[in-house]
Amino acid sequence: MIGFIKKDLAIIKGNFKIMGLLIIIYALLSLFGDMDISFIIPFMSVMIMISTFSYDNFNKWDAYSISLPNGRKNSVKAKYIATILMILVFSLLTIILSFIISYVNSKNINYVEILIYMLGTIFGTLLVLTITYPIIYKWGVEKARIVMFIVVLVLAILGSLAFQFIDFTNLAKLITIIEDYLIIIIIAMALAMVYISYKISQRIFMKKEF
Amino acid sequence: MENILEVKNLCKKYDNFELKNVSFNLPKGMIMGFIGENGAGKTTTIKAILNIIKPDKGFVKVFGLNIDQDDAKIKEDIGVVLDDMFFPEVLTPNDINNAMKGIYKNWDEKMFQDYLKKFSLLANKPIKTFSKGMHKKLEIATALAHHPKLLILDEPTSGLDPIARAEVIDIFQSILNDCSILLSSHITTDLEHIADYITFINDGEILLSKTTNELLDNYGIVKCNTADFNKIEKKDYLRYKKSKYEYEVLIENKKSFKAKYDITTIDKITLDDLMVLMIKGEK
Numbered sequence: 001m002i003g004f005i006k007k008d009l010a011i012i013k014g015n016f017k018i019m020g021l022l023i024i025i026y027a028l029l030s031l032f033g034d035m036d037i038s039f040i041i042p043f044m045s046v047m048i049m050i051s052t053f054s055y056d057n058f059n060k061w062d063a064y065s066i067s068l069p070n071g072r073k074n075s076v077k078a079k080y081i082a083t084i085l086m087i088l089v090f091s092l093l094t095i096i097l098s099f100i101i102s103y104v105n106s107k108n109i110n111y112v113e114i115l116i117y118m119l120g121t122i123f124g125t126l127l128v129l130t131i132t133y134p135i136i137y138k139w140g141v142e143k144a145r146i147v148m149f150i151v152v153l154v155l156a157i158l159g160s161l162a163f164q165f166i167d168f169t170n171l172a173k174l175i176t177i178i179e180d181y182l183i184i185i186i187i188a189m190a191l192a193m194v195y196i197s198y199k200i201s202q203r204i205f206m207k208k209e210f
Numbered sequence: 211m212e213n214i215l216e217v218k219n220l221c222k223k224y225d226n227f228e229l230k231n232v233s234f235n236l237p238k239g240m241i242m243g244f245i246g247e248n249g250a251g252k253t254t255t256i257k258a259i260l261n262i263i264k265p266d267k268g269f270v271k272v273f274g275l276n277i278d279q280d281d282a283k284i285k286e287d288i289g290v291v292l293d294d295m296f297f298p299e300v301l302t303p304n305d306i307n308n309a310m311k312g313i314y315k316n317w318d319e320k321m322f323q324d325y326l327k328k329f330s331l332l333a334n335k336p337i338k339t340f341s342k343g344m345h346k347k348l349e350i351a352t353a354l355a356h357h358p359k360l361l362i363l364d365e366p367t368s369g370l371d372p373i374a375r376a377e378v379i380d381i382f383q384s385i386l387n388d389c390s391i392l393l394s395s396h397i398t399t400d401l402e403h404i405a406d407y408i409t410f411i412n413d414g415e416i417l418l419s420k421t422t423n424e425l426l427d428n429y430g431i432v433k434c435n436t437a438d439f440n441k442i443e444k445k446d447y448l449r450y451k452k453s454k455y456e457y458e459v460l461i462e463n464k465k466s467f468k469a470k471y472d473i474t475t476i477d478k479i480t481l482d483d484l485m486v487l488m489i490k491g492e493k
Contacts, residue, residue, distance in 0.1 A: 003312025010305035011298050054299040064296035067362075068258045068313050150469040209263040 004065070005085075008052045012086075015048045019090065022098065030101045039121040044087040046125050050132065052079070052139045063210035076202045079133065080194065087125050091118055105129030119186060125188045130186045130197040137204040211237040213271075214360050214390040220268035227414060229254055233269070234409045234419040236360075236390055240285040241382065243401030243422070245481060246411040247489055252394040253293045256364050259392075272360060278383030282423040283299070286315055289343075293364040295345050299338035303331055303348055307342050310467065314356035325351035329374075342369035350378055361391040367400060376466065379404055396483035402426065408481065412489055430467070430476040431483055438473050446470065449491030460487040 020165040029035040065071040215236035222229040270277045329347040409419040439457040450459040
């Protein structure tokens with residue numbers, strides 16, 4: 001399986017320059033302006049990983065990957081692991097950079113705020129992975145873009161309807177109750193949703209023909 | 211003789227095409243040429259053998275194991291070149307080497323590098339800069355560099371110039387002691403020289419699967435006029451084609467034909483003749 005991860009990372013190695021540029025832009029905006037765009041860095045790492053699907057599809061890698069040992073299982077597993085690795089590495093980089101910027105700006109590092117902000121960002125990127133990957137495995141990258149657009153639109157409409165018609169006082173109360181466990185709950189939720197997404201993707205790919 | 215590959219009654223139905231009970235066996239240490247016109251079912255059969263598509267019926271056994279149950283074990287020992295180019299174009303041969311090290315237990319880095327040198331392929335150049343022939347050579351090097359016991363090659367020599375083709379065919383022949391090969395190709399002259407067996411598929415059906423010697427020695431083309439053609443019984447020929455001046459009649463057994471009929475012009479057959487007459491000839 002490591003070979004499949006290496007192949008995906010080799011495909012995106014050209015994009016690391018873009019990631020470097022993004023990190024520089026983030027640092028400059030944070031140091032000389034008042035904008036925090038740190039969330040973009042982990043999100044971009046997922047977007048870059050999604051581009052590997054386009055290469056696979058365009059170069060007909062998928063059919064070949066099945067002819068390799070345990071190809072059906074390992075190529076899906078590797079895609080998820082490589083993406084999570086990318087998210088974690090770039091989140092860690094962003095956290096370290098945020099600490100430095102925070103220190104330079106205010107001579108004081110706001111550890112809790114930065115870590116909670118990044119935890120939220122990581123959760124968001126994992127949510128993108130959770131929703132997008134099974135759609136890509138089912139319909140391919142091109143159709144997945146349309147499906148993703150529809151999903152985001154539906155979620156946005158449902159969200160705005162929810163804010164209009166649902167009383168969130170109880171939810172706020174619930175959050176206060178579980179406050180101490182919130183981080184653990186978020187991590188558990190993230191792990192569960194990624195695992196379910198992986199299982200769905202694997203099921204789709206196991207049946208797929210090329 | 212032990213069969214390395216056993217294909218039995220494979221069926222797969224699509225809207226506009228169907229594999230119909232495809233069966234053949236490849237004995238150990240042999241090369242089988244898999245021939246047929248475009249769209250005849252060669253690639254579909256190869257994909258079914260490799261589990262890239264799931265057959266509706268039938269089974270495939272490789273090294274005596276069922277491909278559905280022992281997929282990983284079997285594929286450790288198979289080298290594959292598919293019809294379409296399949297390496298992501300931004301990768302380099304070095305990237306392929308690194309990836310394959312983590313995929314095949316038997317990956318032989320030195321052997322891979324040796325093949326790259328032999329084929330004059332630069333290890334650090336992106337594949338997108340390669341010609342079609344260079345791309346094919348890289349695929350062949352990758353298929354060979356983990357010491358496979360079975361090579362499944364779909365049009366491996368397409369896009370290669372005659373010198374490279376000869377070089378690749380020499381390599382195939384040189385590894386034969388340890389390896390069996392299923393080789394689909396349009397370049398039938400290559401197959402006449404190296405294939406021990408020929409399997410011929412047309413419209414999703416296997417028309418014949420025989421040793422090359424049996425085919426080239428026994429089959430023949432009778433060239434005769436209308437009067438002579440009318441004397442030949444239907445059961446004594448496979449197909450015929452009528453041209454302006456003569457009939458070309460494909461027969462299965464030159465010896466018995468000569469004994470029965472007083473027709474002396476029987477030409478040796480080539481695989482190209484066989485394909486053309488079997489597909490375009492009349493019954």
